[in-house]
Amino acid sequence: MPKGLYIHVPFCVSKCRYCDFYSVTDLSLADGYTKAVLRNISAIDENFDTIYFGGGTPSLLSAEQISQILSAVKISPNAEISMECNPNSVTGNYLGEIRNVGVNRLSFGVQSFCDMELKMLGRRHSSAEAISVINSAHAVGFENISADLMLAVSGQSKESLSQSLDVLGNLPLTHVSAYMLKVEEGTPLARDESLLAQIPDDDMMAEMYLFAAEKLEAMGFEQYEISNFARAGFECRHNLKYWHCEEYYGIGSAAHSFVNGERYCCPKNIAEFISAELQEKVHLEKGGSESEKAMLALRLTKEGIAANSLPETACQNAEVLVQKGLMKKEKDSFMLTPKGCLVSNQIIIFLGLC
Numbered sequence: 001m002p003k004g005l006y007i008h009v010p011f012c013v014s015k016c017r018y019c020d021f022y023s024v025t026d027l028s029l030a031d032g033y034t035k036a037v038l039r040n041i042s043a044i045d046e047n048f049d050t051i052y053f054g055g056g057t058p059s060l061l062s063a064e065q066i067s068q069i070l071s072a073v074k075i076s077p078n079a080e081i082s083m084e085c086n087p088n089s090v091t092g093n094y095l096g097e098i099r100n101v102g103v104n105r106l107s108f109g110v111q112s113f114c115d116m117e118l119k120m121l122g123r124r125h126s127s128a129e130a131i132s133v134i135n136s137a138h139a140v141g142f143e144n145i146s147a148d149l150m151l152a153v154s155g156q157s158k159e160s161l162s163q164s165l166d167v168l169g170n171l172p173l174t175h176v177s178a179y180m181l182k183v184e185e186g187t188p189l190a191r192d193e194s195l196l197a198q199i200p201d202d203d204m205m206a207e208m209y210l211f212a213a214e215k216l217e218a219m220g221f222e223q224y225e226i227s228n229f230a231r232a233g234f235e236c237r238h239n240l241k242y243w244h245c246e247e248y249y250g251i252g253s254a255a256h257s258f259v260n261g262e263r264y265c266c267p268k269n270i271a272e273f274i275s276a277e278l279q280e281k282v283h284l285e286k287g288g289s290e291s292e293k294a295m296l297a298l299r300l301t302k303e304g305i306a307a308n309s310l311p312e313t314a315c316q317n318a319e320v321l322v323q324k325g326l327m328k329k330e331k332d333s334f335m336l337t338p339k340g341c342l343v344s345n346q347i348i349i350f351l352g353l354c
């Protein structure tokens with residue numbers, strides 16, 4: 001079975017206020033980092049049908065560096081090759097070049113089409129730049145383009161969210177990831193009392209999520225996971241591997257892997273990653289247990305969990321949740337409704353999946 005390959009590119013021009021992903025701003029390390037990625041790829045004897053450049057800001061690597069990496073990977077026919085991009089870190093020329101070297105899916109970290117919200121988040125791009133770059137990506141031939149949208153941003157209202165969704169609906173997008181803003185400890189956002197005070201309260205957050213889910217569905221983006229919506233046939237194949245509990249390799253500082261039933265990660269240390277012959281593997285835990293599979297399957301709002309894979313009590317509890325409108329039952333599978341997505345952690349506990 002071809003596997004998934006995740007390549008973490010931990011470089012950002014600056015840090016966004018809310019972000020706790022591992023990334024550094026010293027771009028002079030990119031060359032050494034690319035060479036280390038190549039060494040690690042050469043040690044893997046696998047075919048890959050999904051490759052995902054995540055970050056950080058992968059679009060800070062040159063098209064030549066992306067090309068070198070892709071040339072080193074054994075890629076299956078019709079592989080999905082995704083790359084996360086910041087709206088103002090790429091030009092039309094660059095997009096044309098990465099398309100020519102094999103990237104066929106882009107994921108733009110748009111977050112909002114409201115300039116005031118982008119400023120609050122510490123993003124470096126404007127709404128106009130995001131619109132322009134998505135149109136440029138489409139113009140150079142990308143047919144599979146995703147945008148990240150953030151919900152419950154400081155200062156966001158239902159009206160401004162609605163405006164962002166309207167803009168998004170008029171762009172050539174095939175996929176939308178809609179995430180709630182999470183205040184992560186240690187980030188500048190977590191220390192900024194004034195921004196924290198402007199985050200919508202829990203009731204408004206829930207309202208915004210349900211509103212976004214409904215509006216995205218009406219625009220033709222079908223919800224297939226708690227935070228993900230896609231036009232028919234454009235679900236992210238790489239991320240589906242995670243939720244299907246399939247094995248994958250992760251390369252780069254802070255990248256996680258699930259190989260031969262074991263989960264491990266590479267430490268968050270870019271200097272060590274660059275100097276090591278092969279990346280260090282820190283063992284985390286065994287993966288792939290039945291309860292883990294069930295918890296991941298529960299995130300998939302179109303597929304859900306097969307009723308016959310659940311213990312009897314869990315099945316009875318799921319029926320109760322169907323009555324309450326938090327789950328639905330289709331073709332002998334239980335799946336979360338949008339309302340159920342808001343309380344998925346409590347549902348996992350109620351069903352006894354953890």
Ligand code: SF4
Binds near residue numbers: 021056057086
């Ligand atoms: S949100 Fe993205 S662009 Fe911003 S600092 Fe984090 S990884 Fe970098």
